[in-house]
Amino acid sequence: MEFEEEIEIFNKLELDVDARLDSLESARDLIIDSTRERALNILMEELSTAIAQTPEFQYPALRDRLFAYFDDIENIVVEGRTVLIHPDADSEDANRRWMEAKWAANAGRGKNPAKSKKQAAAYWKNVVYGGEMYDDTISERLALLEANDAPYWAFLEYGTGAYAWPMSGGTFFLTKARRRSEPVYREEEERILRAYDDTPIEEDIRYSRSWTTSTGKTWSFVFKAGQAKRVVQVG
Numbered sequence: 001m002e003f004e005e006e007i008e009i010f011n012k013l014e015l016d017v018d019a020r021l022d023s024l025e026s027a028r029d030l031i032i033d034s035t036r037e038r039a040l041n042i043l044m045e046e047l048s049t050a051i052a053q054t055p056e057f058q059y060p061a062l063r064d065r066l067f068a069y070f071d072d073i074e075n076i077v078v079e080g081r082t083v084l085i086h087p088d089a090d091s092e093d094a095n096r097r098w099m100e101a102k103w104a105a106n107a108g109r110g111k112n113p114a115k116s117k118k119q120a121a122a123y124w125k126n127v128v129y130g131g132e133m134y135d136d137t138i139s140e141r142l143a144l145l146e147a148n149d150a151p152y153w154a155f156l157e158y159g160t161g162a163y164a165w166p167m168s169g170g171t172f173f174l175t176k177a178r179r180r181s182e183p184v185y186r187e188e189e190e191r192i193l194r195a196y197d198d199t200p201i202e203e204d205i206r207y208s209r210s211w212t213t214s215t216g217k218t219w220s221f222v223f224k225a226g227q228a229k230r231v232v233q234v235g
Contacts, residue, residue, distance in 0.1 A: 027192055034188045036076040039083050042184075043177040044071055050156055050171035057156055061138055069150035081189070083181045086174060091158060094151035098141075101151075105140040125165040 047070055051057045057066065070086070077084040128134050145151070159170035 031185065031188050031192050032078045034192065035078055035083060035185045036073055038184050038188065039076045039085055039177075039181040040071070040073055042180045043075070043085055043174075046173040046177040046180070050173035053171055054156060054168050056160075056166050056168060057152075059138065061142060062150075062152065065142060065148065065150040066153060066156070068148045069153065078185060081185045083178075083184055085178045085181055089153075089174065091154040094154040097145065097149065097151040098154075101141045101144040104144050105137060121165050129165060 044067070047066060051063055051066065057063055075086045077087055128137060153174075155164075155168070156171055157174050158172075160166075160168050
């Protein structure tokens, strides 16, 4: 039968390609999972370092809420080869949520005797901070937030205001974690693909192979993701 040899080779190559694509898809899933885990570990390392440098956020209730807020694999997104850590983080929205909780808690305590930001800072430092009133105030503010929400992360990232007590500079833990995570996908891809014949994984993976039959004709088998497999005569 005409083309019997070509058909037989085509069928074998088709099975080979399908198996190869399944293998590469498994590799891709493994790379993404490994990348997300590494990026999350980096984020938590940077957060721990930042808290260690900032006494105010070592207060157990604030510290534990920060860890609970960020220790979530859903905060790590992989798009192509790009690693995104907490991509929806918005410092302005975080500040708004924290200030709303602060104002609501203060409203329940009656009028603050301070008449200016400077007086308010002095009152917080000399009367509230470090004592029983501080414990109660922080508990009230956290209770007004959604579970595990820690919007004060923005102060840990960028620093506190001029009248805050205690004052602290920015640790930029989130910025550092994002920077450290930039090469992680490619590192995991290189490591994992060693077990998959070092085949690069591309969105538009292309597979081709040529052969010459006993009749002396040269054929090429071509496959591209999203397109039909085809055999073409090239010589």
